[in-house]
Amino acid sequence: MFELFQKNPVPDVDTRVLPLHFFDDGPLWRAFLLYTMFVVDDVLDADKLKTSLERLVLKDGWWKLGARLRMNRTGDLEYHLPSEFSSERPAIAYTHVEYDYDSVKHPLACRLPRASERPAIVCNPNEFLGLMRPENSPTKLGDYVNSDRPQLGLHIVSFKDATLVSLYWPHTAFDAMGQKTLLEAWSLILQGKEDAVKEPYGSDFDPLATLGQSPNETHRLAHQKMGTFNLIYYGISQLASFFRQQENRMVCIPASFVDRLRETAISDLRSLGSKDAFLTESDILCAWWTRFATAHLPSHSSRTVVLNMAYDLRKPLQRDLIPKGSIYLSNAVGFINVILSVKEITGNPISYTASAIRGAINELGTREQVESFQAMVRNSSAKLPPFFGDRNMHMVTLSNWTKAKLFDVDFSAAVIGENTDETVEKGKPRYIQNTQNGLILPNGFPIIGKDSGGNYWLSGHMKKGHWARIEKLLAEES
CATH class of the missing domain: 3.30.559.10 (Chloramphenicol acetyltransferase-like domain)
Incomplete structure (x- = not known):
């Protein structure tokens, strides 16, 4: 925890500072960094995935994804939003690795599991960390607090026959249903339907600020x-x-x-x-x-x-x-x-x-x-x-x-070329894994x-x- 109190290496040049919601900033969520990898059996346009996600951050109410995490003098976390995003201060953390061959020829990707015919252990997800976590990726909350790192990271690994899309973020930002919200909005922008993207409720205030203040019955347990x-x-x-x-x-x-x-x-x-x-x-x-x-x-x-x-x-x-x-x-x-x-x-x-x-x-x-x-x-x-x-x-x-x-995420608008394999659902993941740091x-x-x-x-x-x-x-x- 002591690394959270280190001096921030980046000068505070932000124009907007907001506190985290009460139930976002707690020791439980501070302890987790989440990584989710989507394995898609299609070739996806990495640049299109990146730019569409960046556009999402710029939309009303979605600013939190590009904010920087800071700790104030009382020990509470805050969001510091850059006055503008640039190549030096990007809206999202982005990395891309490209291989000039099929995934079956890669020593790790070739072992990514497929559905089994009976209940079975199909893999050790930790074997694939090298495919879903870029070099120098965050491993603890202090890696956000003490750097100029955006909340949301995107790491893409491209093969000639498949694409691995990984998102990572601190749990203080959002939960699994929040990830659903993010993926659906991202997909809409990919499809050119930006006007259909809703503004998240509570982006500028805490809707749960009063939750738990007025219990009128005893908890059953x-x-x-x-x-x-x-x-x-x-x-x-x-x-x-x-x-x-x-x-x-x-x-x-x-x-x-x-x-x-x-x-x-x-x-x-x-x-x-x-x-x-x-x-x-x-x-x-x-x-x-x-x-x-x-x-x-x-x-x-x-x-x-x-x-x-x-x-x-x-x-x-x-x-x-x-x-x-x-x-x-x-x-x-x-x-x-x-x-x-x-x-x-x-x-x-x-x-x-x-x-x-x-x-x-x-x-x-x-x-x-x-x-x-x-x-x-x-x-x-x-x-x-x-x-x-x-x-x-x-x-x-x-x-x-x-x-x-999560398996319904639609990346089809970013698919390059046609896949002749009729068993492949265009732009949809066939395998997803989540791992956590912290x-x-x-x-x-x-x-x-x-x-x-x-x-x-x-x-x-x-x-x-x-x-x-x-x-x-x-x-x-x-």
């Missing part, structure tokens, strides 16, 4: 909120996991398998007398994966397992803070917690855990419960989300980005989303050795 002593005990017990060697893997779950999981889960509920059984694919997928994420624990254990699920707040906040139909380019994330035991997860069908997840979302995802949860964040001395459970619990963090529809969260699993074939992709970090066990268990799945 308040009785299970960990106190200071238990939180310290849990924190100390988990310290080692942040220093142990972690392994990162990508898993593909085919559409046909997800369909069978859902049919079985719904059938199980109906057999128990639930005529109006409702479970989403997300509920079932998260429940199914929880079994693998806890497979290293004794199956008959009574140990508490807390599913800590990231929850997009845009919909519940439509009532009063974020108007329906608007776009919000910031962080609007809460957490839904599901508290079970290991033996509940392993000793019951997947429908049991999926129902617990659906019930928690219905109960804790209301506008009133969101207010109560965010009040606990606001009132925390560390400005962190509350922890529910007990000091010996095992936590699994799930962040489902499916609603961000804090590596053990047992944290982002679900990247669902591709055009209906296949799901998820990744995550686990203690060395756990993935080998999961690989064997996945091989047993039909």
Whole structure:
């Protein structure tokens, strides 16, 4: 953290200074830098991608993407917007690497995965960091605060048969749904539809400035909120996991398998007398994966397992803070917690855990419960989300980005030439991976989303050795 207080190397010649939104500038989001790589089996015009993204930054309300991050004397982050952009002070960080051959001839690109026919570990995403992170790319928040680096970075790797498009930014700027907003606007500009690009709501004020100030009901899990002593005990017990060697893997779950999981889960509920059984694919997928994420624990254990699920707040906040139909380019994330035991997860069908997840979302995802949860964040001395459970619990963090529809990003307006492969969807990514710098969260699993074939992709970090066990268990799945 000390590097955040170093003297800024660039003179302050900015004409506009704005604070970050309250829920953007917290220790949790400060800890993450996000990188997303889109693998497109088409040749894309790199210059067109760059210039269209630069034009987006110049549009009303999108200035934040080109702002510089600074820390003021009170320790709060600020956006400093250059009076004008130039080659010396660009709107986005941009790098381009071009190869005069097909991707299959590249030692790394040739191993980029394709969808599997059964649930399987398909790669270690860290193997491809050299393809998605340019030289001297940021690795911590201080690399933004202590440089003249724009918030948004674009790195393109071009082959004769494919293009890898990577975006990177500090999590303080926006979340996964914010990335959706960015990608859709970028695509519109690529297509020459600049007038259709909306101005982000709250670009010049904080719409969530009052969120968490007026809770009118008690949070449903308040009785299970960990106190200071238990939180310290849990924190100390988990310290080692942040220093142990972690392994990162990508898993593909085919559409046909997800369909069978859902049919079985719904059938199980109906057999128990639930005529109006409702479970989403997300509920079932998260429940199914929880079994693998806890497979290293004794199956008959009574140990508490807390599913800590990231929850997009845009919909519940439509009532009063974020108007329906608007776009919000910031962080609007809460957490839904599901508290079970290991033996509940392993000793019951997947429908049991999926129902617990659906019930928690219905109960804790209301506008009133969101207010109560965010009040606990606001009132925390560390400005962190509350922890529910007990000091010996095992936590699994799930962040489902499916609603961000990352696989729907449309780069077709930048395609050069024609692709004779009929299996390729023009300008659409066939593979996406996300990696992060800064804090590596053990047992944290982002679900990247669902591709055009209906296949799901998820990744995550686990203690060395756990993935080998999961690989064997996945091989047993039909």
